[in-house]
Amino acid sequence: MRLKLLWVGKTQESWVRTGIEEYAGRIRRYLPLEILEAREEKGAQAAAMRERECERLAKLIPKGGRLVLLDERGEAMTxxxxxxxxxxxxxxxxxxxxxxxxxxxxxxxxxxxxxxxSISLSRMTLTHQMVRVFLLEQIYRGFTIINCEPYHHE
Structure with missing residues (x-):
C-alpha cells in the first residue's frame, strides 16, 4: 500500500514543517508516503475558492485511489x-x-x-496547518499499534 497526503496551500510555519518532516520520516519506515500540495485559491468568494481547490485536489488523486477526507463532519476515531x-x-x-x-x-x-x-481528528476547530502534523502523528501511531511497538499506551 502507498499512502498519499493531499492538502491545500504551502506549509507556512517552520515548526509545522519540522513536525511534518519528523512524522513523514517515521511513517516511511512502514510504507511509501507522498505528500502533495494543491495551490491555495485567493481573492474569490468562499464557494468559488472551495470549488477550485477541490478541483486541484481531485487531479492529485491517483486512479483507483481510496479517498479519506479529514473533515469536521467526519467520523471520530480512536x-x-x-x-x-x-x-x-x-x-x-x-x-x-x-x-x-x-x-x-x-x-x-x-x-x-x-x-x-470521512474522518474527524477533533470536534474542535483546528488550523489546516496543524492538522497536517496531527494526521501524520496519528498515522505513525497507527503503524506502531499495528506492529506492537512501544509508542501508544492505553
Whole structure:
C-alpha cells in the first residue's frame, strides 16, 4: 500500500514543517508516503475558492485511489480504530490510500461524494496547518499499534 497526503496551500510555519518532516520520516519506515500540495485559491468568494481547490485536489488523486477526507463532519476515531482502518486497507490490497485536508472553506459536496470515508481528528476547530502534523502523528501511531511497538499506551 502507498499512502498519499493531499492538502491545500504551502506549509507556512517552520515548526509545522519540522513536525511534518519528523512524522513523514517515521511513517516511511512502514510504507511509501507522498505528500502533495494543491495551490491555495485567493481573492474569490468562499464557494468559488472551495470549488477550485477541490478541483486541484481531485487531479492529485491517483486512479483507483481510496479517498479519506479529514473533515469536521467526519467520523471520530480512536487511535486503535485508525490503526485497524490502516491495517484493513493494507490487508485488503488497497494500492493508494489518499488522505485529503481541505482549505479554509473545506470540501464541496461533489468532492465529499467521491470519498470512501470521512474522518474527524477533533470536534474542535483546528488550523489546516496543524492538522497536517496531527494526521501524520496519528498515522505513525497507527503503524506502531499495528506492529506492537512501544509508542501508544492505553
Amino acid at each position: 487511535s486503535p480504530e485508525l490503526a485497524s482502518f490502516l491495517s484493513k486497507n493494507r490487508d485488503q490490497g488497497t494500492q493508494d490510500l489518499v488522505f485529503a485536508i481541505g482549505g479554509a472553506y473545506g470540501f464541496t459536496d461533489q468532492f465529499r461524494s467521491q470519498a470512501f470515508k
